[in-house]
Amino acid sequence: xxVATFPHMNxxxxxxxxxxxxxGHEVIMPLRPSKRTLxxxxxxxxxxxCIPLKILLGTYLEAIEKGxxxxxxxxxxxxxxxxxxxxxxxxxxxxxxxxxxxxxxEPIRHKPLDLLKSVHRxxxxxxxxxxxxxxxxxxxxxxxxxxxxxxxLHWTRPRELKPGTADxxxxxxxxxxxxxxxxxxxxxxxxxxxxxxxxIPIDKDADPLKIGIVGEIYVVIEPAANLDIERILxxxxxxxxxxxxxxxxxxxxxxxxxxxxxxxxxxRPYLGEMVGGHGQESIGHTILYAREGLDGVVxxxxxxxxxxxxxxSILPAVSRDFxxxxxxxxxxxxxxxxGFRTRLEAFVDLLARRRSRKRQEKQPA
Amino acid sequence: MGLRVGIPRxxxxxxxxxxxxxxxxxxxxxxxxxxxxxxDTLNMGVDETVSEACVPIKVFVGHVKSLIKRWEKREIDAIxxxxxxxxxxxxxYCPKFLGLPDMIRYSFSDLPKLIEVRLDARxxxxxxxxxxxxxxxxxxxxxxxxxxxxxxxxxxxHRHNELLRQGVSPLDSIASTAGGTSVNATxxxxxxxxxxxxxxxxxxxxxxxxxxxxxxxxxxxxxxxNLGLLDKLKNLGVEVITAECVWPHLVQKEASKFxxxxxxxxxxxxxxxxxxxxxxxxxxxxxxAHRIDGIIxxxxxxxxxxxxxxxxxxxxxxxxxxxxxxxTLDEHTxxxGALTRLEAFVDMLKRRCMxxx
Numbered sequence: 187x188x189v190a191t192f193p194h195m196n197x198x199x200x201x202x203x204x205x206x207x208x209x210g211h212e213v214i215m216p217l218r219p220s221k222r223t224l225x226x227x228x229x230x231x232x233x234x235x236c237i238p239l240k241i242l243l244g245t246y247l248e249a250i251e252k253g254x255x256x257x258x259x260x261x262x263x264x265x266x267x268x269x270x271x272x273x274x275x276x277x278x279x280x281x282x283x284x285x286x287x288x289x290x291x292e293p294i295r296h297k298p299l300d301l302l303k304s305v306h307r308x309x310x311x312x313x314x315x316x317x318x319x320x321x322x323x324x325x326x327x328x329x330x331x332x333x334x335x336x337x338x339l340h341w342t343r344p345r346e347l348k349p350g351t352a353d354x355x356x357x358x359x360x361x362x363x364x365x366x367x368x369x370x371x372x373x374x375x376x377x378x379x380x381x382x383x384x385x386i387p388i389d390k391d392a393d394p395l396k397i398g399i400v401g402e403i404y405v406v407i408e409p410a411a412n413l414d415i416e417r418i419l420x421x422x423x424x425x426x427x428x429x430x431x432x433x434x435x436x437x438x439x440x441x442x443x444x445x446x447x448x449x450x451x452x453x454r455p456y457l458g459e460m461v462g463g464h465g466q467e468s469i470g471h472t473i474l475y476a477r478e479g480l481d482g483v484v485x486x487x488x489x490x491x492x493x494x495x496x497x498x499s500i501l502p503a504v505s506r507d508f509x510x511x512x513x514x515x516x517x518x519x520x521x522x523x524x525g526f527r528t529r530l531e532a533f534v535d536l537l538a539r540r541r542s543r544k545r546q547e548k549q550p551a
Numbered sequence: 552m553g554l555r556v557g558i559p560r561x562x563x564x565x566x567x568x569x570x571x572x573x574x575x576x577x578x579x580x581x582x583x584x585x586x587x588x589x590x591d592t593l594n595m596g597v598d599e600t601v602s603e604a605c606v607p608i609k610v611f612v613g614h615v616k617s618l619i620k621r622w623e624k625r626e627i628d629a630i631x632x633x634x635x636x637x638x639x640x641x642x643x644y645c646p647k648f649l650g651l652p653d654m655i656r657y658s659f660s661d662l663p664k665l666i667e668v669r670l671d672a673r674x675x676x677x678x679x680x681x682x683x684x685x686x687x688x689x690x691x692x693x694x695x696x697x698x699x700x701x702x703x704x705x706x707x708x709h710r711h712n713e714l715l716r717q718g719v720s721p722l723d724s725i726a727s728t729a730g731g732t733s734v735n736a737t738x739x740x741x742x743x744x745x746x747x748x749x750x751x752x753x754x755x756x757x758x759x760x761x762x763x764x765x766x767x768x769x770x771x772x773x774x775x776x777n778l779g780l781l782d783k784l785k786n787l788g789v790e791v792i793t794a795e796c797v798w799p800h801l802v803q804k805e806a807s808k809f810x811x812x813x814x815x816x817x818x819x820x821x822x823x824x825x826x827x828x829x830x831x832x833x834x835x836x837x838x839x840a841h842r843i844d845g846i847i848x849x850x851x852x853x854x855x856x857x858x859x860x861x862x863x864x865x866x867x868x869x870x871x872x873x874x875x876x877x878x879t880l881d882e883h884t885x886x887x888g889a890l891t892r893l894e895a896f897v898d899m900l901k902r903r904c905m906x907x908x
Contacts (some may be wrong), residue, residue: 234858235849247808264814265646270859274811281866459634459669461646489603492855496650499601503657516603 188256188287188310191216191249193242195286196407197336200364201328206258208321210498216245219410223248228519229277235499236488237273237518238404246275250284254435258308261292266462268404281462286331287486300518323367325435331376333431340428343420344394347387353417355382367385398427398475400468401486402494405517406430412486412515413523415530419484422534427480429471430464449474456500465493469504476508481537483510489518511537553579554690556666557627559614560585561608562648563635565768569728570708571631574683577700578692583627585614586777592617597882605851606881607769608647608654610776615655617659622663629664633883636671638679642816645856648662648764657899667691671904693823727846761842763828765864766849767817768795777849778886780878780893782903784847785845787897792843794824801837802827809863818856821848830869845874847893852881873898 190206192199194216203213204550211417217223224494227244235324246257272290279286289304305318313321334356335356344354363476368374397419404412407430416426449470456469472483485501498514505512513533515526556569556575565583568896572582583594588610596613604879632652643649652667666689668682680701687697707728714724718809732806762784764771771777771793784791793886794802805826813819828843849866850857861877868875876896 207644232858232862234855235862236855239858241671261811265643265649265853267859268812274859274862276810277863277866281869447836450685456657457650459636459649459653461650463646463651465646490855490858492646494601495601495652496646496654499654500650500657550734 187212189214189254190256190258191246191254192227194219194245194260194408194410195404195518196409197332197360197364198329201325201332202258204328204367205321206308207314208311209308211256213307214249214252219245219408223410224282224519230282232274233492235274236402236491238268238402238408238488239406240519241404241411242271243275243278243337245317246279246286247284249283250279253265256289261290262473263293263296264462301491320369324367324372324473327372327376328363328366329478330433331349331363331372332360333433334351334376335363335379335383336428336431338380340416340420340426340534342383342388343417344423344425345388345392346509347389349421350385351386354388355379359383393398394423394425395482395534395541396425396427396480397534398429398471398483398535399486400429400462400471400483401525402473402488402491403430405486405488407432410469411488412517413521413526415484415486415526418527418530419534422531424534427475427478429467429475439551445519456504461493463491463493465497468494468497469500472504472510473499473508476504476510480510481541482533483512484507484510484533485514487514487516489516511540552637553692554583555581555583555627557621557630558582558584559611559618559630559665560587561611561614561773562651562755562769563633563644565861566771567638567708569711570704572725572729573707574686574700574704575704576691577632578690578696578831580690580692583618583621583641584819585618585621585840588614588773590599593882594777603853604647605854606776607767607773607851607854610769610880611651611774612655612658612668613714614624617657617804619659619661619663627663629642629666632667633667633682634669636669637673637816638670639816641823642674642812642819643814645815645817651690660812696776699815702905705709712795716798718796721768721795744790759790760788760844760897760904761840763790763846763895764791764793764849765821766827767851770849770851777880778889780849780889781892783893784897787894789897792828792841794820796825797841805830813855813856813859818860822860822863826867829867829873844904845876845896847896848875850877850879852879874903 188211190203190211190213190413192206199215203215206213211263223241224245225244226247227240227242231240231243253273259272272288276288286422290306291302291304294301309318338350339356346352359382363372363375366375399406401413409416416428419426449467449472452473453466455468457466462465468485475483485494485498487498501512513529558564575582593610593612594613595616596609596611599616600609600612615630616620616625618630632655634652635648637643653667656662657663668684668685670679670682672678683701684697687694711724711728714727715721729793762763764784771781781791802820802823805823808826813822825846825848828841828846846864846868848861850861865875866876872898876892878892
């Protein structure tokens, strides 16, 4: 029997587990990436590969230790390297003596038949199409609630009266939500958790700094890859706006992939080409955030990430034209937390001073 | 007098310069290339580029900067800055190529006219001809010249590739295709030279080591960036063969060995050529000149696509127990260190050859 595993991504694992278990697989839950994961990944992965590749490789190796023999992951058509992860991982794992099976989901638009084949291969329990639809719908609901909770968490953190309340309630909400399997359970738990988050006592007059986070999807979404930047910023009293959530991203890329998303469109004058990954979106979101009146933008990218390097060399022009400070972080296995935190704190200080100066200028003496 | 167009000697220059030079000249423009990379070019590039970019991009920006300086001295009127997306219809170029014109536009405040054109052979038939027509309009040349210039340029490119397959370096080939008509004579001379070389080698007593040097043309043919690596190998008595020496269709036959093709043109070529050189037995028809003793893979520090290519080649080489040396270059690479590694590698190969024979 196939023992399946999949990449770790933020809090989404329970939703993926639900899908795979109901399709008839035993599931090994991927561990939250740790120092060991990264060490495993960087010792067997290519030196200059980006950090998501290394984290995934480490995650797979840890799952294989526990007996996984089937990896379910996503593909892509480039020009970002992520589209080659699966084949790269397979080659590396084979060279290490692990002959595992891999099911790779490629974008629907390019190979519709392959997608059906992959689904068929995974569907060991032989669920009927409507059952599959129901299953995916439930998983989608769960992920939507997870995203909604995280959104609220970002908003509440800098406003809560007692530090730590929001995190505790979020944790409890996520845990209880992820135990549910039925649509009814998911929606009622989800609603309840959202209500609890909204009930947290907050400082109503608080006017926190607002910082947008743009960049490559994995390091933006996975706290283990970005040293938990949202928490660091939240604790510094900053309201975080994250450009990518899994539900939003899936809507844009899987369902209507041909559709030009808004961020890509506003980025056009600066970067007229889809450079792969999230290069164009990083620029687009920076512009959108500037228009929304955010105080600053943090760009997160894995070291050697090509699309983000292109974005980074254009961002200074965007920053100048739209008058919004941007700081870029290129993350890899060597990134230390202390240095990262210091730079963030300095950036936040700078934004705070900038804001108070601007407000003074606005008020006529 | 026609427009004087500056072309940076970096990135796609080594593969496509003959095409563009012929095309521009046929339309009455004058082409000025930015000359060989020097310390100044590289320093200028490092100053103007984000630190995460790879050294070839820094070199490119340096060349553009040197062209801008010539523009300020009124030596040129415009810089040719195509957006290479897809030339072959199959693979795209590295994302940095795709974003190049934008990166340049936002790196410099004062720029001459950029002749910008998007080269993407995927979407429409004759996309390249259409792109050339855009350039013609920019140059203000009459329409009747277009087709002739295009065909002539394609033929020059074809001749360029043919010369590369004979083992001529791109710079020599560019020099010899310059005259247009004198190509046959020069190519004969080049072939003669290689024959003499070969005789000289045959007379030597030590076994001849043949190495495949794989890497992107803008790394292995830029003498300044790679510290004259090809010359050094020749001095060590090594016969060098590159990916350009093999017919593309032979290389493409290797595609079946990949789980998934690489997305990027140059990387695809390098990885497949590597597999081609490594896998001796699978290819009976392989000429004697393509049988190699080892592979040197030249890559730039922080090169995204190469992280993939290098690992694939390394795994394949290990599987077939072929010697494999990855050599990473950046703007700080020291000559002594690189040379020592090359010497050690070649010595090892020679010893291996002696014990085997």
